Amino acid sequence: MVCASYNPPVDSVDSYEPLNLLETKSLTRRFDVLTAVDHVSFAVRESEVFGLVGPNGAGKSTMIKMMTTLLRPTSGTATICGYDIVKQSASVRRQIGYVPQMVSADGDLTAKENLLLVATLYDVPKAERRERAEEALEFMNLADVADKRVRQFSGGMIRRLEIAQSMLHRPKMLFLDEPTVGLDPVARSSVWDHILELRDRYQTTILLTTHLMDEVENLCDRMGVMHHGKMVAVGTSAELKTATGDPKATLDDVFIKFAGERIDESSGFRAISRARRTARRLG
Amino acid sequence: MVGVEATKLRRDPTEILSRAIQPALWMLVFGQVMSHARAINTGRLPYLDFMAPGILAQSVLFTSIFYGLSAIWEKDLGILHKYLVSPAPRSALVAGKALSAGMRGIIQSVFVYCLSLILSVHLDWNPIHLVGGLVAILLGAAFFSTFSLIIACIVKSRERFMGIGQVMTMPLFFASNAIYPIKMMPPWLQAISHMNPLTYQVDLLRSTMIVGGVNNFPIGLDLAVLLGSTVVAIVIAARLYPGLAQ
Numbered sequence: 001m002v003c004a005s006y007n008p009p010v011d012s013v014d015s016y017e018p019l020n021l022l023e024t025k026s027l028t029r030r031f032d033v034l035t036a037v038d039h040v041s042f043a044v045r046e047s048e049v050f051g052l053v054g055p056n057g058a059g060k061s062t063m064i065k066m067m068t069t070l071l072r073p074t075s076g077t078a079t080i081c082g083y084d085i086v087k088q089s090a091s092v093r094r095q096i097g098y099v100p101q102m103v104s105a106d107g108d109l110t111a112k113e114n115l116l117l118v119a120t121l122y123d124v125p126k127a128e129r130r131e132r133a134e135e136a137l138e139f140m141n142l143a144d145v146a147d148k149r150v151r152q153f154s155g156g157m158i159r160r161l162e163i164a165q166s167m168l169h170r171p172k173m174l175f176l177d178e179p180t181v182g183l184d185p186v187a188r189s190s191v192w193d194h195i196l197e198l199r200d201r202y203q204t205t206i207l208l209t210t211h212l213m214d215e216v217e218n219l220c221d222r223m224g225v226m227h228h229g230k231m232v233a234v235g236t237s238a239e240l241k242t243a244t245g246d247p248k249a250t251l252d253d254v255f256i257k258f259a260g261e262r263i264d265e266s267s268g269f270r271a272i273s274r275a276r277r278t279a280r281r282l283g
Numbered sequence: 284m285v286g287v288e289a290t291k292l293r294r295d296p297t298e299i300l301s302r303a304i305q306p307a308l309w310m311l312v313f314g315q316v317m318s319h320a321r322a323i324n325t326g327r328l329p330y331l332d333f334m335a336p337g338i339l340a341q342s343v344l345f346t347s348i349f350y351g352l353s354a355i356w357e358k359d360l361g362i363l364h365k366y367l368v369s370p371a372p373r374s375a376l377v378a379g380k381a382l383s384a385g386m387r388g389i390i391q392s393v394f395v396y397c398l399s400l401i402l403s404v405h406l407d408w409n410p411i412h413l414v415g416g417l418v419a420i421l422l423g424a425a426f427f428s429t430f431s432l433i434i435a436c437i438v439k440s441r442e443r444f445m446g447i448g449q450v451m452t453m454p455l456f457f458a459s460n461a462i463y464p465i466k467m468m469p470p471w472l473q474a475i476s477h478m479n480p481l482t483y484q485v486d487l488l489r490s491t492m493i494v495g496g497v498n499n500f501p502i503g504l505d506l507a508v509l510l511g512s513t514v515v516a517i518v519i520a521a522r523l524y525p526g527l528a529q
């Protein structure tokens with residue numbers, strides 16, 4: 001029912017009461033011999049902020065790419081708002097927003113032009129485009145730089161603009177792949193505030209990936225830990241701390257227990273050089 | 284979709300200028316030398332007149348053929364992903380790119396027309412012919428930019444694309460009627476140039492852009508080949524485009 005406000009579905013959704021906005025069943029993706037996502041079954045509930053953590057190469061981005069219909073699963077299924085990500089990918093695309101790990105704003109355009117382009121892509125009625133863009137800029141505290149080229153933006157401003165882009169069409173569900181990578185603490189907490197406000201104002205369901213345990217603590221209602229393509233633990237941070245068996249456990253301990261290693265030890269050369277590249281691009 | 288590409292074009296006048304230098308060199312140096320030498324028999328048509336449409340088509344080709352590179356660039360950033368998660372049909376995304384290439388082509392035509400005017404090429408200002416020329420430019424640019432996008436979807440990396448782009452452009456140009464009549468070519472080259480859409484674009488341009496230009500093929504055939512190959516290219520590209528993100 002909830003999703004119907006956006007795109008009246010053809011049938012069947014009326015009888016569907018989504019407690020879980022997103023649901024995967026044995027979702028798997030292989031690249032040649034490597035299984036990047038390995039039989040993952042989990043669910044994200046309506047209006048929650050769900051944090052996906054795991055070492056570099058755990059399969060977080062691959063997971064998001066499948067759910068945003070960019071990548072076809074090798075096997076298994078997933079639904080968003082009741083729509084199958086493979087068979088009803090066009091309907092899924094209408095329900096979701098996505099901020100990739102890389103930079104998706106166009107540096108040659110101004111903030112407003114970027115938003116107007118996205119509004120066009122999402123078929124927002126012409127008369128409403130300008131208004132929506134301005135509202136989104138306002139919401140993300142970017143109104144005073146609306147007509148500046150994105151090239152001159154700071155990393156935090158770019159991220160906020162990208163989130164503005166991804167929410168322009170009021171998606172039911174938002175995927176944010178490492179939304180705060182490369183940001184300073186001030187910019188990071190500003191992005192957090194905006195994510196939470198987005199959820200509170202529009203009831204947007206949010207799935208984000210991160211390497212920062214304090215981000216999970218501050219932002220997420222529930223979390224999932226991925227390791228070598230498998231979802232090894234899902235729950236609230238309190239539940240997962242309890243699951244470690246140590247009453248004084250921190251989320252770092254949770255990570256070590258389930259992912260078997262510290263975040264900083266698991267980073268290979270490829271991941272490091274990629275993370276640095278991303279950080280540089282943002283800066 | 285297309286309107287936004289125009290903004291970028293406006294922002295980047297240096298690029299258009301630098302693209303304009305190449306046709307200028309061809310017409311000034313190659314054109315002058317050849318018309319003095321009378322090495323190429325173009326009938327009663329002065330060689331510069333014969334060559335002007337070919338050079339116009341060439342400059343549009345050289346710009347369009349690197350469109351795939353910008354698609355790879357957009358992939359290496361996250362811009363391609365942003366396009367692909369939107370509900371916009373893939374064919375619309377691809378067609379938008381083709382049309383923006385067409386727009387660039389028209390700006391280049393204005394430049395080549397001016398250049399031709401200076402070199403006193405006998406331009407044909409008949410409005411119907413002008414429109415015909417416009418169509419030839421639009422379709423040619425749309426085809427070659429989409430063709431380039433298809434290559435980009437197959438090779439996926441900037442380095443490989445650059446290599447292939449260089450290797451491809453020259454044969455496309457020389458295996459066409461751009462700077463010499465098809466009749467002058469050896470038979471094997473004639474055969475190839477008959478399969479080259481550039482030949483039909485030049486043919487259409489030659490019969491619309493200049494006074495006394497004669498075409499080798501019926502205009503209907505030129506149009507059909509250009510339109511047909513553009514549509515086929517867009518259909519193929521729309522299928523391959525999502526794969527670029529994987």
Ligand SMILES: Nc1ncnc2c1ncn2[C@@H]1O[C@H](COP(=O)(O)OP(=O)(O)OP(=O)(O)O)[C@@H](O)[C@H]1O
Pocket residue numbers: 031034036054055056057058059060061062063101271529
């Ligand atoms: N297109 C691809 N072709 C081959 N292998 C790939 C491809 N995309 C991802 N992989 C591999 O799949 C694994 C999971 O990658 P993924 O990007 O999902 O990890 P991640 O959890 O997002 O890591 P990070 O924290 O570094 O972003 C990695 O080993 C990666 O090398």
Ligand SMILES: [Mg+2]
Pocket residue numbers: 060061062101177
């Ligand atoms: Mg990732």
